[in-house]
Amino acid sequence: MRDVAIIGVSQTKFGELWDDSFRDLITDAGLGAIKDAGIEGGDLEAMYVGNMSAGLFVQQEHIASLIADHAGLTPIPCARIEAACASGGLALRNGIMAVASGFHDIVISAGVEKMTDVVDPTPAIATASDQEWEAQQGVTFPSLYAMMARRHMHEFGTTREQMAMVSVINHKNATKNPRAQYPMEVSIDQVMNSTMVADPLRLLDCSPISDGAAAAILCPAEDAKKYTDTPIYVKASAQSSGSLALHDRKKITTIDATVNAARKAFQMADMTPKNIDMVEVHDCFSINGILAIEDIGFVEKGKGGQAIEDGMTQLDGEIPVNPSGGLKARGHPLGATGIAQAAEIVWQLRGEAGKRQINNAEVGMTHNIGGTGGTAAVHILSK
Amino acid sequence: MRDVAIIGVSQTKFGELWDDSFRDLITDAGLGAIKDAGIEGGDLEAMYVGNMSAGLFVQQEHIASLIADHAGLTPIPCARIEAACASGGLALRNGIMAVASGFHDIVISAGVEKMTDVVDPTPAIATASDQEWEAQQGVTFPSLYAMMARRHMHEFGTTREQMAMVSVINHKNATKNPRAQYPMEVSIDQVMNSTMVADPLRLLDCSPISDGAAAAILCPAEDAKKYTDTPIYVKASAQSSGSLALHDRKKITTIDATVNAARKAFQMADMTPKNIDMVEVHDCFSINGILAIEDIGFVEKGKGGQAIEDGMTQLDGEIPVNPSGGLKARGHPLGATGIAQAAEIVWQLRGEAGKRQINNAEVGMTHNIGGTGGTAAVHILSK
Numbered sequence: 107m108r109d110v111a112i113i114g115v116s117q118t119k120f121g122e123l124w125d126d127s128f129r130d131l132i133t134d135a136g137l138g139a140i141k142d143a144g145i146e147g148g149d150l151e152a153m154y155v156g157n158m159s160a161g162l163f164v165q166q167e168h169i170a171s172l173i174a175d176h177a178g179l180t181p182i183p184c185a186r187i188e189a190a191c192a193s194g195g196l197a198l199r200n201g202i203m204a205v206a207s208g209f210h211d212i213v214i215s216a217g218v219e220k221m222t223d224v225v226d227p228t229p230a231i232a233t234a235s236d237q238e239w240e241a242q243q244g245v246t247f248p249s250l251y252a253m254m255a256r257r258h259m260h261e262f263g264t265t266r267e268q269m270a271m272v273s274v275i276n277h278k279n280a281t282k283n284p285r286a287q288y289p290m291e292v293s294i295d296q297v298m299n300s301t302m303v304a305d306p307l308r309l310l311d312c313s314p315i316s317d318g319a320a321a322a323i324l325c326p327a328e329d330a331k332k333y334t335d336t337p338i339y340v341k342a343s344a345q346s347s348g349s350l351a352l353h354d355r356k357k358i359t360t361i362d363a364t365v366n367a368a369r370k371a372f373q374m375a376d377m378t379p380k381n382i383d384m385v386e387v388h389d390c391f392s393i394n395g396i397l398a399i400e401d402i403g404f405v406e407k408g409k410g411g412q413a414i415e416d417g418m419t420q421l422d423g424e425i426p427v428n429p430s431g432g433l434k435a436r437g438h439p440l441g442a443t444g445i446a447q448a449a450e451i452v453w454q455l456r457g458e459a460g461k462r463q464i465n466n467a468e469v470g471m472t473h474n475i476g477g478t479g480g481t482a483a484v485h486i487l488s489k
Numbered sequence: 490m491r492d493v494a495i496i497g498v499s500q501t502k503f504g505e506l507w508d509d510s511f512r513d514l515i516t517d518a519g520l521g522a523i524k525d526a527g528i529e530g531g532d533l534e535a536m537y538v539g540n541m542s543a544g545l546f547v548q549q550e551h552i553a554s555l556i557a558d559h560a561g562l563t564p565i566p567c568a569r570i571e572a573a574c575a576s577g578g579l580a581l582r583n584g585i586m587a588v589a590s591g592f593h594d595i596v597i598s599a600g601v602e603k604m605t606d607v608v609d610p611t612p613a614i615a616t617a618s619d620q621e622w623e624a625q626q627g628v629t630f631p632s633l634y635a636m637m638a639r640r641h642m643h644e645f646g647t648t649r650e651q652m653a654m655v656s657v658i659n660h661k662n663a664t665k666n667p668r669a670q671y672p673m674e675v676s677i678d679q680v681m682n683s684t685m686v687a688d689p690l691r692l693l694d695c696s697p698i699s700d701g702a703a704a705a706i707l708c709p710a711e712d713a714k715k716y717t718d719t720p721i722y723v724k725a726s727a728q729s730s731g732s733l734a735l736h737d738r739k740k741i742t743t744i745d746a747t748v749n750a751a752r753k754a755f756q757m758a759d760m761t762p763k764n765i766d767m768v769e770v771h772d773c774f775s776i777n778g779i780l781a782i783e784d785i786g787f788v789e790k791g792k793g794g795q796a797i798e799d800g801m802t803q804l805d806g807e808i809p810v811n812p813s814g815g816l817k818a819r820g821h822p823l824g825a826t827g828i829a830q831a832a833e834i835v836w837q838l839r840g841e842a843g844k845r846q847i848n849n850a851e852v853g854m855t856h857n858i859g860g861t862g863g864t865a866a867v868h869i870l871s872k
Binding site: 107127129158159161162164165166167168169170171172174175179180181182183184185186187188189190196199200203204206207208209229230233234235236237238241344345346347348349350351354362363366476477480481 | 549551613620
């Protein structure tokens, strides 16, 4: 098995992008990554695209072929990888596997979602939960995470203010990210007085509906210096499944898939949480920003809220979380998120993150979740 | 890169399976393959599931997590792979890659589609074509293949009767396959007098709407004899993309993705068409049974119709095609087809194909297409 490096990344601006179609977005991201890697499109040998539901959002399946065709990449092999909101993380992992195995040398892993072409995206998003046991009973995604939040408050004394802080920090970071959907600061008061969505989660606890795409170019680690002076190396690529439906879990204050994937990733990289200089976590709802730092192991279970209140996760904190603005403020085009997280870590490790640059960062992590934790993908990247 | 073997396969009956839900079907297939391989579910290290559009057919994305949960396989990594009707072939290929790379040892590659839970499956199927340039203009799948058929007739003198023969042979083979959806013989006259769907294609030129699932268990070739006396080895796993939309192609009488994938597969296996003892081709419409044997290279371009008329593809012919009954008569649950094709070749190579057994078969091939050829996956398997 060969070591793998990331030699180019790109992300479109995330937002309500009325002027960009599905195929435009992903092609823009792909061309950006190709340019960033200093290669030609013809150098690519395979493509993996993370996408949750182009079928329901833009009535298009078979999207990998569409993209290869539109981008002039035929006849390379290409596949769509789907695991709800973790689709991007899995596309990254499958690209890594394709290079590690020796099947291919230069591979593009990308992610895309165009969510604003439907009147109501809620039913499409709900297909990431268990349709028969959750969605058809009227349970939406905010309400699933609201149950997790309420239980976390009950068990550990996590406060509404601590959850609000997750959003506050994300939005502050996003003001320094030109690709973010909502680059404006919000206050704890604003979060706590925003429209109620599913008690205790309010509008500003929830990641937005977003269009966007991101891409990364992978090659064997031994070849990476041919293309760039600043290759970023894949130290671990781990993935776990968990119960799709919430009612099947012993606990709803822990996401087992995160615990398992993180443990496996640390094992692969021969590292502990102390080795990680920054992390992009999957904070689709503010409570998940707390669960993530607990389940990965940066703090003990139940201490996440306090850690956030204490400033541990801020840009200049002990473990900066979501320098990009996270799902909450950078935006969350479902299939693109896992790749956008990797792009942020690459920019940080290269020292190209502008005003949100974290000093002396050597090792970064991405954490991408599908649904309420039916899937988790964790990657560790280093200089 | 390690060699890979198939040590277990399974297929549910294909048909209009009103009593089986999506999750039942895939779990049945998976358990069947696990039993066939003589392993325990706990031995599985990863799962790849081919599925075209559970989002549109049963309002469920995130299906790999659903299946892992329902089948008790959590926390193993699992992903859905999608490339329209080639989803199964790609799930097989990704499973092979996962084992070849050393990421995992024992992997299950499966495929499933539940198509009969919607009033009209046509719009969902149309999402395998180019939504903006084909489907939204009113072009359905039969009409796309009808254009290819009409042009093939015009350029090469292919006759209506020759196309009908593709269906006749498939249905004859299906009578010997207990898992086939339509195990009854049809005559050339019946095909040619069946309801017109899209001129020149009639109802009996078209594969049916099907529910079903199939699964295969993979492991490193060097370990295969631990599990079975009759491992089947993967000699080649090749894939190609092609133009999604028909109007972008220089020719519509050749599927470039098939040509490229087959060429690559022969190269990987160091074989030529003469080494292949039987093949399962993607005959979603009768014309595709003709295109496939030409594009793979069993006959020259334009000679496919005559070869079929001459009996070349019959069970006792020079190159038996679709001993299973093919997409036409075994049935075509989109995401399951690529895996079902591999299961048929495995049964044939093991000598377990019952009344449809081909004698002295040493090497078999599968050919799985997405859309009208936006994707093709070709595998070569041998004793």
